[in-house]
Amino acid sequence: MSTRKSFDHGKVLPALAILSAAAISWGISAALAGALLLQPVLAADPVLLTPLPGRPRLARLEIEIWPEYDRPAAALVFLRGEIAAGTGNAVSLRIPSSSGGPSAVAYSETAGSKLLNLNYRRSDAKDHVTLDIQPPQRFFHVEFYDPLGSSGGKREYRYRWPGDLAVDRMSIQVQQPAGAEEFSVVPEMKESGTGSDGLTYWLQHMGALAAGKALPLTVRYAKNDARTTRELLALNAPAPAGAPLASEPPSGAPQSAGRTPPGAVDRYADWIPAAIFAVLGIVAAGFLWRRNRMKAARASGAAGFCTQCGSALRAGDRFCSKCGKAVAG
Numbered sequence: 001m002s003t004r005k006s007f008d009h010g011k012v013l014p015a016l017a018i019l020s021a022a023a024i025s026w027g028i029s030a031a032l033a034g035a036l037l038l039q040p041v042l043a044a045d046p047v048l049l050t051p052l053p054g055r056p057r058l059a060r061l062e063i064e065i066w067p068e069y070d071r072p073a074a075a076l077v078f079l080r081g082e083i084a085a086g087t088g089n090a091v092s093l094r095i096p097s098s099s100g101g102p103s104a105v106a107y108s109e110t111a112g113s114k115l116l117n118l119n120y121r122r123s124d125a126k127d128h129v130t131l132d133i134q135p136p137q138r139f140f141h142v143e144f145y146d147p148l149g150s151s152g153g154k155r156e157y158r159y160r161w162p163g164d165l166a167v168d169r170m171s172i173q174v175q176q177p178a179g180a181e182e183f184s185v186v187p188e189m190k191e192s193g194t195g196s197d198g199l200t201y202w203l204q205h206m207g208a209l210a211a212g213k214a215l216p217l218t219v220r221y222a223k224n225d226a227r228t229t230r231e232l233l234a235l236n237a238p239a240p241a242g243a244p245l246a247s248e249p250p251s252g253a254p255q256s257a258g259r260t261p262p263g264a265v266d267r268y269a270d271w272i273p274a275a276i277f278a279v280l281g282i283v284a285a286g287f288l289w290r291r292n293r294m295k296a297a298r299a300s301g302a303a304g305f306c307t308q309c310g311s312a313l314r315a316g317d318r319f320c321s322k323c324g325k326a327v328a329g
Helices: 009-044 229-234 269-299
Strands: 058-067 074-083 091-096 104-108 115-117 121-124 128-133 139-147 149-151 154-161 167-175 181-186 191-194 200-209 215-222
Touching: 058 154, 058 215, 074 091, 074 154, 091 139, 104 128, 167 215, 181 200
Parallel strands: 058 167
Antiparallel strands: 058 074, 074 139, 091 128, 104 115, 104 139, 121 128, 149 154, 154 215, 167 200, 181 215, 191 200
């Protein structure tokens, strides 16, 4: 006859309670340890951080994209920015490595004023080119060409603002190429207008953008004509008085007071003062040489000077012995 042992709940339940409390305590400790281990990783993520006081940021950034403007199968991209006051003028910007580097880097004294060539330091990586700039004023301008995808009559261009700096006011403008159809931009742009060049420009104000916050842009359209926008505009009838010539880059797009056509950067502005001083130096040297020569001629007893070559004349000379010009009087 088997004997059953009774289950003593009074002893087992307290033991289970002790084990449960120990497990909960261990779980909390493990969670805290994990948080401490992950803290450096979270701190290194720029998306999760607010820019430190004094860190450079942009008060304004305008991104413009002109697909197939003057180069086939390429988009012309402009980055026009204003550095926020009090944050320093030294900034770093990344552009796609597929661009091969910038075609122009410039600055201006004020927003929309004449662009002047700006020196920059370049460093190349696998996916991007970093430009370190320090404009004398807070306004800078960068432009580059970037290849776009083409398959049959379909075109697509992708650009991504990497979020290198915080931006107080971000705006995007896209020029619709001449002859383009089924045009679209992602994120969607609902605001558009026609420029004095007859082209359609799409505009979107994005507001503020945090540092580390990337902004991808995709432009799609259909176009069977391989000619560029500039080539197609040149085929139009002569522009009316006061309008830009077809051979000039288009201007007058809506809300584009700061627009600068490609190639408008004055790369020779730094040489102008030196050239002026050089010309003045040559003129002054010539004047001093002629004056010294005339003094020497007077000292030798010359009666006059030839009005053509300045050579000394002696009393009784009817012709200049140097150039043969008749002596007046």
